[in-house]
Amino acid sequence: MKVFLERENDAVHFTIRNAHGNTVSVDGSPDVGGKGLGARPTELVLMGAASCSAIDIISILKKMKQPLEDIRVEVEGTKQEEIPRVFVKIHMHYILKGDLKELKVARAIDLSVKKYCTVSKMLEKTAEITTSFELIK
Secondary structure: OOEEEEEOOOOOEEEEEEOOOOEEEEEOOHHHOOOOOOEOHHHHHHHHHHHHHHHHHHHHHHHOOOOEEEEEEEEEEEEOOOOOOOEEEEEEEEEEEEOOOHHHHHHHHHHHHHHHOHHHHHHOOOOEEEEEEEEEO
16 A cells, blocks of 8 residues: 655645545644645544444445445544644444444444454554444434
């Protein structure tokens, strides 16, 4: 896996491209010269956790023959005060739509966060990761 970062201005705005040509815009916080032109690096970490887990959950529910229509994930991270400001708590809230069995959804989320999701497995080294979910018919 390889990514390529290019500086876009004389401050801290970057475009990051993967090997497939997909791009992400990244910018630092205002205290280091950021101007709100992209996601902050730590936001990308939370986005990575949300998307990694959602991919797992979709796959797991499909294998469980659960009719998932849609999924959304809201992630909130809390960082420690001292530098480095690593995440110490992360809460992932899943909103799933479909005629789904609650126990199967709970199992799929648990399998993703605790076993399969590479991003959450890395983050659990410093952060307590909690989950919740709601079902929408």
